[in-house]
């Protein structure tokens with residue numbers, strides 16, 4: 075327990091956060107040129123679809139009149155779900171559902187019966203916070219969606235029962251070192267040599283750096299809205 079508290083304390087110290095940011099900044103590369111180099115036409119599709127997604131999500135949220143926070147880098151998620159023709163996608167952290175909407179839209183476009191499994195824990199300081207999880211997700215996309223809202227520690231063991239091989243894993247929930255490790259260890263048996271693993275907000279602590287050093291995975295770091303996203307997995311090794 076004392077060790078956990080000390081680790082959390084260190085993670086939050088501004089000194090360590092600065093060090094982590096410096097590490098991320100020293101490795102960062104532009105995500106747009108990377109995605110364009112994979113498939114320029116798909117990047118155009120991604121831009122158009124994500125711009126529609128943004129307009130429609132902002133309209134919904136404006137009408138709701140509540141601040142549910144912004145989304146992660148949903149452009150990467152849309153692009154990669156289409157590019158890899160993903161069938162099983164797992165994400166942690168839903169909030170308003172920008173990432174979920176992007177992945178589900180891409181799965182629908184793939185027309186290959188892909189499914190998204192999402193884990194969240196409602197944190198909004200509003201009445202009935204559960205009703206706000208995934209608020210921007212369109213109803214017509216929900217048939218390919220399993221949403222669990224009891225926290226990763228309860229949700230991931232449930233999700234495990236329904237999956238076989240994860241194509242894309244997107245982590246965007248509890249940002250602590252321990253939370254990231256827990257989710258990774260839980261899902262690791264379902265990763266294949268091609269699974270794309272994405273950790274959001276890797277500037278929060280050294281989890282991503284330590285993990286890539288330990289596993290030897292090839293990785294890329296992208297910047298989005300002054301935050302960093304770490305992307306790794308066998309797929310990247312094939313692009314090198």
Ligand SMILES: C[S@@+](CC[C@H](N)C(=O)[O-])C[C@H]1O[C@@H](n2cnc3c(N)ncnc32)[C@H](O)[C@@H]1O
Nearest residue numbers: 145146167169172173194195197225226247248
């Ligand atoms: C940054 S938001 C996710 C944003 C979302 N990916 C998007 O693009 O719209 C983080 C979410 O993770 C949830 N969360 C935090 N700790 C969690 C935990 N232990 N288990 C599951 N969800 C958690 C928060 O309640 C919040 O809804």
